[in-house]
Amino acid sequence: MIKIYGMPTCPDCAYLENQIAGNDNYEFIDIGTHVKLLKEFLSIRDNNPIFDELKKEGKAGIPCFILKDKTVTLVAEEAGLKSRPIEEE
Known part of the structure; x- marks a missing residue:
């Protein structure tokens, strides 16, 4: 199962x-529902260098x-999904 923190x-x-939605191959973990889940995500973020640039920019990394x-x-396509299209200004 692929976990998605967000x-x-x-x-x-x-x-x-x-x-x-309805796909048992994925689990969405809402880090805003419980401090335990937020701490779980922060432990991943604080110990993985792929987040270093995002943290410098003040971004959460979700x-x-x-x-x-x-x-x-942090790449949806690597999880078999599609990233949200970038909106044109």
Whole structure:
């Protein structure tokens, strides 16, 4: 199962939630529902260098994907999903 750490109030996360609805291959973990889940995510974020640039920019680093082989990625396509299209200004 692929875990996705995020929050429904994040547009990128909400876009993914719609894609995985009813799909048992994915688990969406809403880090805003309980401090335990937030700490779980922060432990991943604080100990993985893929978050270093995001943290410098003041970004949270969600959505975050934990693949079946325990690889951590921030790329939806690596988890078999589609990223939210970038809106034109």
